[in-house]
Amino acid sequence: MAGMVPEDIYKLISAGKPRVSPDGSAVVFVVGGVDAEKNDYRSRIWLTNTIGDEGDKARPFTSGGWKETTPRWSPDGKQIAFVEHPSEKGCDLVVGQAPDGDRFVICSFPEEIEELNWLPDGSAIVFAARDQDEHAYGPEKPRDQPPKRLTRMVNRLDNVGWTIDRPRHLFRVDVQAGSEPVLLTEGEFQVGGFSISPDGTELVFASARHDTWDTDLATDLFVMGAKGGEPEQLTKTGSSYSSPSWGPHGSLIAYRWTPNPLDGPHHQRIGVIDRSDGRGRLLTEGLDRNASAYPPPREPLWIESDIAFQVEDFGDLHLYRVAADAGSEPQLWLGDKGMQVVEFDHQGGTTAWTHSRPTYLPRLSVLTEELHAKAMSLIKESAGPAGATLPSEMSLFRTAGAKSVAGWGEELFDVELSTPIELRATSPDGGEVQGWVMRPTDLQIDQKYPAVLSIHGGPFTQYGNRFFDEFQVFAAAGYAVIYCNPRGSSGYSEAWGRAIRGPKMDPPGTGWGSVDYEDVMSVVDAAIEHFPFIDADRLGVIGGSYGGYMTSWIVGHTNRFKSAISERAVNNMYTQAYTCDIASYFVRELGPLYLDDPQEYLRISPITYVKNIETPVLILHSENDLRCPIEQAEQLFVALKVLGKQVEFVRFPGEGHELSRSGAPKHRVQRFEIVLEWFDRFLKDGAAAQTH
Numbered sequence: 001m002a003g004m005v006p007e008d009i010y011k012l013i014s015a016g017k018p019r020v021s022p023d024g025s026a027v028v029f030v031v032g033g034v035d036a037e038k039n040d041y042r043s044r045i046w047l048t049n050t051i052g053d054e055g056d057k058a059r060p061f062t063s064g065g066w067k068e069t070t071p072r073w074s075p076d077g078k079q080i081a082f083v084e085h086p087s088e089k090g091c092d093l094v095v096g097q098a099p100d101g102d103r104f105v106i107c108s109f110p111e112e113i114e115e116l117n118w119l120p121d122g123s124a125i126v127f128a129a130r131d132q133d134e135h136a137y138g139p140e141k142p143r144d145q146p147p148k149r150l151t152r153m154v155n156r157l158d159n160v161g162w163t164i165d166r167p168r169h170l171f172r173v174d175v176q177a178g179s180e181p182v183l184l185t186e187g188e189f190q191v192g193g194f195s196i197s198p199d200g201t202e203l204v205f206a207s208a209r210h211d212t213w214d215t216d217l218a219t220d221l222f223v224m225g226a227k228g229g230e231p232e233q234l235t236k237t238g239s240s241y242s243s244p245s246w247g248p249h250g251s252l253i254a255y256r257w258t259p260n261p262l263d264g265p266h267h268q269r270i271g272v273i274d275r276s277d278g279r280g281r282l283l284t285e286g287l288d289r290n291a292s293a294y295p296p297p298r299e300p301l302w303i304e305s306d307i308a309f310q311v312e313d314f315g316d317l318h319l320y321r322v323a324a325d326a327g328s329e330p331q332l333w334l335g336d337k338g339m340q341v342v343e344f345d346h347q348g349g350t351t352a353w354t355h356s357r358p359t360y361l362p363r364l365s366v367l368t369e370e371l372h373a374k375a376m377s378l379i380k381e382s383a384g385p386a387g388a389t390l391p392s393e394m395s396l397f398r399t400a401g402a403k404s405v406a407g408w409g410e411e412l413f414d415v416e417l418s419t420p421i422e423l424r425a426t427s428p429d430g431g432e433v434q435g436w437v438m439r440p441t442d443l444q445i446d447q448k449y450p451a452v453l454s455i456h457g458g459p460f461t462q463y464g465n466r467f468f469d470e471f472q473v474f475a476a477a478g479y480a481v482i483y484c485n486p487r488g489s490s491g492y493s494e495a496w497g498r499a500i501r502g503p504k505m506d507p508p509g510t511g512w513g514s515v516d517y518e519d520v521m522s523v524v525d526a527a528i529e530h531f532p533f534i535d536a537d538r539l540g541v542i543g544g545s546y547g548g549y550m551t552s553w554i555v556g557h558t559n560r561f562k563s564a565i566s567e568r569a570v571n572n573m574y575t576q577a578y579t580c581d582i583a584s585y586f587v588r589e590l591g592p593l594y595l596d597d598p599q600e601y602l603r604i605s606p607i608t609y610v611k612n613i614e615t616p617v618l619i620l621h622s623e624n625d626l627r628c629p630i631e632q633a634e635q636l637f638v639a640l641k642v643l644g645k646q647v648e649f650v651r652f653p654g655e656g657h658e659l660s661r662s663g664a665p666k667h668r669v670q671r672f673e674i675v676l677e678w679f680d681r682f683l684k685d686g687a688a689a690q691t692h
Contacts, residue, residue, distance in 0.1 A: 001416040003441035003476020006672035008415065009469065009665055010036045014212040014361040015354050015405070016343055017070065021077045024348025025051055027405070028061060028071040028080055029364055031541070038066075039666045042288075045071050045082055047099060050350050050366050058364075058405050061101050061681040070113065073098075074122050074175075075345075081106075081125055081175075081186070083113045089101075093127065095175060103554045104177040111166070115193065119226065120200040126226070127171050128191060131183065133165040140272045148428070152188070154214040157581050159656040163190065165212050170194060170205060172227065184228045186378050192219060193299055193370075195246040195253070201226055204244045204253050210237050215584050217261035221253070221273065234273055235280070243299040251275055252324055254300040254307050256292060257282065263505075264588040265460040267494045268292035270300055270309050272324050283322045287330050289313055290490045290497070291320070294461045303346050308333060310341065313492040314434055315422075315464040317341050319353070321394030340466040356466035358438075359417045367402040407692040416441045418475035420465075422457070425526035427519045434492075435484030435523035437531055442523060450538035450683035453524055453561070459488035459516065460497050470672075477676050478684070480534050482527045486519030488512075503589035504600060512573075512589070512604045513553045514547075520550065521558075537562075538683045542675065544660060545628060549606060552636060556609030563682035565675060567620040568628050568657055571636045574601040581626040610639045620671065622655035624661070649675055653686075 013033035020027050027050060032043040045068045048058040062068055067085040074081070077098065077305045077440045084092045096103035109129055116127035139145050148155075148165065155164035168190045171181040184203070185191050203226055207220045221241045223233035223302045234253075235241050240261045245254040253273050258266045267290045273280040284291050289314045301308040306321045311330075319336030322328070334353065335341050342362045344353040349369035354362040419528030420436040429434055452474050462485050471481045477558050485491060487499035500516050501509030528536045540563040543551040548569025570576045577586045577594040586601075587593055594601050602608050617640060621633035633649060640647035652671070655663045660671060 001414070002445065003416050003418070004469065004472040005415075005476060006473060006676070007670045008473075009668050009672070010034045012361060012469065014356075015364040016362055018343060018345050018352040018354060018364055019073055019360045020050075020345045020347035020349055020350050020352050021073050021098070022075060023077055023307035024350030024368060025049060025077075026277075027345075027350070027352040027364070027366055027454055028073065028098075028573050029058075029352070029354075029570055030069060030071065034068075034574075036665065039664050041067065041665070042069050043069055043663075045080070045096075047080075048364075048366070050352075050368050050403075052131050052368070061096065061099070062103070063101075070116055072116055072118060072125075073190045074118050075120050076122060079122075079175075081116060081118065093125065093173065099632050106175060106177065106179050107173050107181055109181065114168070117196050118193070119196060120198060122173055122175065126170060126184070126194070126196060127181075127201065128168060128170055128194060130163070130166040153215040153583055154217075154581075156626055159658055159662075163201040164188070168192075170203065182228070184224070185231070189213070193243045195244050195299065196226065197246050198248055198250045204217045204234070204246060205231075205256075206242045206244055207231075209233070215409065217584065218301075219261075221255060223275070234275075234278060245299040245302060247272070247302050247324065248304070254302065254324070256300065256309075265490070265497050267490075267497070270307060270322060270330075272307070281326055283307065283324070283326050284320075284330050287311070287320075288493050293317055294458075294490075298343065298345075301344070301346060308344070308346065310344075312462055312464075314491055315436075315462060315485065316491075317464060317466075319344055338465045340464050342466070347368045358420050358465060358467060358471070361467045365402045366405055415476070417472055418481075420471075420481075421531075423523070423526055423530055425519070427515065427522045427524040429515065429518070430486065431485055431515065431519065433486060433519045433523055435482065435526065437527050437534075438481040439531075439533065440478050440480055441476045442478060443533060445533075446539075447533065448535040449478060449480050449533050450540065450679070451527070451534045452479060452679060453520070453539065453541045454483045455520060455541070455547035455550045456483070456485070456489070456542030457543070457547050458490070459512070459546045460490050461471075461498065464491070473672055473676070477680075479540075479679065480527075482524055482534075484520060484523040486516040486523075488516045501589060502591035502600065504597070512549065513557075513606075516550065517553060517557065520554070524560075538681045540564065540683050542567065546570065548628070552606035552617075553609070555615040556606050556612045559614050561615050563618075563679055564615045564634075565618045565620060565678060566636065568622060568625055568659070569632060569636070570608075570618075570628050571605065571632045572602075572607045573605045574598050575635070576628065576632060577601060579629045579631060607635055607639060610636065611643060613640065613643075613645055616682055617648075618674075619647065619649045620652070620674070621649075622652045622657065622659045624653075624655055625657045625659075627657040648678075654687070 018029040035042045045061040046058045047061040069083045071082040081095050084094050093106045111130040113127045113129045156162050170184040173181040180529045189209040194205035204223050221234040240258045243256045256268045257271045262515040268492040271282040271289050284292045297310045308321050311320045317340035319333045320330045321333040322330040340352045351367045356362045418438040420438045425433045463483050474481045539561045541561045542565040543645040548566045584628045619633045620631050637649040
């Protein structure tokens, strides 16, 4: 059976964004895939019952437009609001009757509606969207638009574009056809996540509304009336508050929190603030794991007096629960070894979650209290009178009795997929590094195969136990795949994530390109030692963003790799510090300001060591990348050409930093083909596999 090929991008279909009805009897969710003809993505709203004979079957809730997203149940469970995109520009806010789907358009909006919630009485919906300056964006042609006057350092974002004249605000709209949205928040200040009080009279939202918000990056929580008014600040400025979630009794508001944003990275923590007296407390201080993930998860979810949230842990992504009164430590609630719980919801005694492993795309599972009770009863019976093997209610695997709902994209799985094997490596200073190896899908016991080392971005993210198309394509093309979470990654202790902070910070780290480099190389050594099918003389390396940085750094410090692909990389930390969309960000990782200590930025820049590079390098970059502007790629390309080194540069038009994950499907396929051709050229052609 053949493995995954680049064109299989068009087959990728997954479930996401589940929301459980108030009584727990049904789940609405989104099924997303690729529209090859339009070279874009489609999504459709689906519905499944959780009880009765139809409890494991799903059906379309909508007729299937171009893109349908963000389903939300009305408080009485009789209607579902969602966002529909009838064309490439703007969107409609739609309400459909459950379960038959008869629907009407409440309003149309020129920008993406990114988040929405019903008022408790069902009379209106509050949503978040960018408030476009009609004067600035009215003309179709940019050359007919007026110039932009910039007064803030944070004025644009990758994959979003200009924000200075398109601030993200809150709107309220009545639930009836043809309603006009009413602007609730005003000014230049961006609104983050929001939540509505149980009595429907107030809103809480995250925002940065102080004078230095664009340089210190701090955010606070604010409360205002549900019909607008002057916001009241709840928190003390200086740290980062996000994802507020109002508790069911109205007195407590949950949130995510990190300390000083310019002293990172830090684990995100879960906290609550008492609306009556303004006192806050953190609930996850003893966990020493990141209570968040990438992409950013939903807000903390209230389940009666508990709060549920995601936690990164050794490549897994699990759900934890903690009592809001801080009466107990956080407990592992839902998950499994080797799995990532991607999205989740709980209402009326029913839990719905999407989950993924390296061999399948996100799927939806549903667990009702009734099903769980039956399963637990059977487990008790099989365990005997002592019940020795009975897992506790708050244990890892609280999935007994769960039903898997449909398996979209199963046509993809007529291909052979590679399953990763975990390994641990020891770095020179004794640090233990978690890594994985994927075998080539056509592995023959008597052959050696080239291997590709892949390095994740961030650096404060993690490679994990979920489906990754890139690794499967590499394995199917005859490569072993090596990947790991070096120091600087999330998913481990906070000390692990902060280990590569700048050496001039307090407390100091070792800086980028130090122990992280040693960790990565140690995993390569361990992989070669433990897996005899890896050919140590045919190694390639690839990485994007920080992974691109590390790729450029590696080939400037060793000639061990025969081929390298540096993608959307940071190659010059000094110029990156003032050209990217988050220009003030890097002081949080390095310490001194680039204007005060340019040598510290250049010391850890791959471009400083470009004369040492002998490895053939392919540079991949998107022309609209604002996170790592394309000048980063141009610097490396020009320097290598001037030095007469072997280098090629591929530029993707119309794409941003997220090309490999959410770029145009055609570009993603072309990128795969370019990557495989480059590795084949140096790791396969003229270098036939050797036998033992």
